[in-house]
Amino acid sequence: MKINFENKKVIIYGAHLIAVEAYRYIKNRIGKDNFRGFAVTEMSDNPKEIAGHKVRVLSEYTPDESTVVVIATPNKYHQEIAEYIETNGFHEHYCIDQCEMEILKSEFIFQNHISGMKKYDLYEDTYDKSWLNIRKKDDKAGEYYKFPTLYHSETEEIIKETENTDLSEVFKDCFGGYNRLDKFKTGECKESGDIKDILKIYMVFSHRDNGKKNSGKLPEWIVPIQAGSILTEEKSDGVLDETGENISSENSSLAELTAAYWIWKNDNGSEYKGLCHYRRHFVISEDEIRALKYNNVDVILTTPRYAPGGVGKMFLSETPVKETVFENMFEAIGKCSINDIEPFKQYIEKPMYVPNNMVIARNEIYNRYCEWLFPILLKMLESDAETRYGHETDRHIAYAAEILTSFYFGKNKDFYKMTVTDYEFYC
Numbered sequence: 251m252k253i254n255f256e257n258k259k260v261i262i263y264g265a266h267l268i269a270v271e272a273y274r275y276i277k278n279r280i281g282k283d284n285f286r287g288f289a290v291t292e293m294s295d296n297p298k299e300i301a302g303h304k305v306r307v308l309s310e311y312t313p314d315e316s317t318v319v320v321i322a323t324p325n326k327y328h329q330e331i332a333e334y335i336e337t338n339g340f341h342e343h344y345c346i347d348q349c350e351m352e353i354l355k356s357e358f359i360f361q362n363h364i365s366g367m368k369k370y371d372l373y374e375d376t377y378d379k380s381w382l383n384i385r386k387k388d389d390k391a392g393e394y395y396k397f398p399t400l401y402h403s404e405t406e407e408i409i410k411e412t413e414n415t416d417l418s419e420v421f422k423d424c425f426g427g428y429n430r431l432d433k434f435k436t437g438e439c440k441e442s443g444d445i446k447d448i449l450k451i452y453m454v455f456s457h458r459d460n461g462k463k464n465s466g467k468l469p470e471w472i473v474p475i476q477a478g479s480i481l482t483e484e485k486s487d488g489v490l491d492e493t494g495e496n497i498s499s500e501n502s503s504l505a506e507l508t509a510a511y512w513i514w515k516n517d518n519g520s521e522y523k524g525l526c527h528y529r530r531h532f533v534i535s536e537d538e539i540r541a542l543k544y545n546n547v548d549v550i551l552t553t554p555r556y557a558p559g560g561v562g563k564m565f566l567s568e569t570p571v572k573e574t575v576f577e578n579m580f581e582a583i584g585k586c587s588i589n590d591i592e593p594f595k596q597y598i599e600k601p602m603y604v605p606n607n608m609v610i611a612r613n614e615i616y617n618r619y620c621e622w623l624f625p626i627l628l629k630m631l632e633s634d635a636e637t638r639y640g641h642e643t644d645r646h647i648a649y650a651a652e653i654l655t656s657f658y659f660g661k662n663k664d665f666y667k668m669t670v671t672d673y674e675f676y677c
Contacts, residue, residue, distance in 0.1 A: 255279055261286045263331055264322040265296040265305050267568045268351050271400045272322035273301060275354060286311060313339030321345045352380035355399040366409045372397060377533060378675035393418055393428045396555040402567030408558045421554060424602045426663030431538055431550060431671040439541035445471050449539050450520045454509040455528035457484035471539060477501050477509040500631060505648035506607055514620035524610030533672040548666040549659060550610035552673050554602045561653055562598030574639055575646045582629035594657055603656040608673060615666060619658055627651060
């Protein structure tokens with residue numbers, strides 16, 4: 251964050267995880283007397299206080315030439331917020347999004363906390379610079395997991411908790427045996443034919459994304475699909491999730507899940523199918539795809555993320571998901587899959603999950619997963635309407651689905667042969 255703080259006072263615009271971490275990052279560089287506080291547009295659904303500092307509506311602050319506003323929110327809001335700040339008289343501002351904050355935090359951890367890790371090694375993720383990898387000391391060829399850079403707790407607390415955690419046992423408890431895709435045999439596999447008959451991975455994008463531009467550079471097994479296409483006049487030339495049997499109109503709440511629904515209902519033409527994002531692609535080779543059946547693979551998930559404090563606490567603290575969403579999720583599970591209530595309660599206390607709703611599975615297993623998942627998600631939408639939840643654009647059900655997806659494959663760990671691989675993140 252290249253900001254000149256000399257003789258400046260600072261307001262951080264934002265009141266959630268990016269803003270909290272921005273404050274932690276800059277607080278020692280400016281001194282407590284030079285931090286004016288946190289600002290938002292309105293107070294609803296925002297905390298009243300963060301780290302002992304009040305959160306106020308921006309108009310309550312008096313603008314002056316000595317004040318810098320740091321906009322610490324997701325990138326898609328930056329321009330709108332910058333214009334709002336200008337209209338309120340603040341003319342010097344800097345923007346930082348989650349990816350940039352994660353990279354800064356990674357550097358900070360290496361500079362200040364790496365010596366606190368006695369049991370584990372932390373190292374840079376080859377495919378996604380916004381995350382760190384974590385593995386046991388001297389186990390360079392074995393298991394590794396994604397280590398969070400932005401937390402709901404202070405770094406020192408996370409390091410201490412991690413040192414007292416056996417990540418291998420946590421994974422085994424959550425997902426069974428650890429199988430890395432790149433460790434499976436490929437040379438002895440003689441599978442031939444059209445690779446799209448073996449696997450199709452649908453790459454989800456919206457009309458606001460650049461997925462359309464990248465479609466010509468994709469491997470043949472990746473098929474672009476525009477999610478929420480029914481909500482816009484800007485249509486791509488490829489697959490639209492408003493065709494066939496679909497829930498495209500629910501994209502504002504379900505995000506990539508409207509594409510997952512389309513895949514479930516409309517594609518049964520290949521042996522394996524799955525979903526990735528236009529900026530997140532599975533790390534998988536053609537040889538590995540041809541060897542899936544040879545190695546009896548049922549499911550491919552992304553390398554799991556470690557969630558200190560438990561999955562439930564992490565999601566409530568680090569995403570837009572509110573308590574109401576959790577209540578609706580439990581209610582929906584109770585109505586759609588009552589036998590899963592108690593196991594699900596136990597799962598969200600555990601500190602590991604698979605992110606982004608990115609799943610590859612045998613056709614019938616992907617369908618079975620969706621048959622379990624979507625009644626719960628659609629019931630949550632019904633609850634939103636009944637309670638007038640009022641956050642139809644924060645993708646809250648898609649965030650909740652990450653937990654549900656992790657739970658589903660965890661509860662089936664004794665029935666499916668599952669493997670994990672990284673995803674490559676394109677900024």
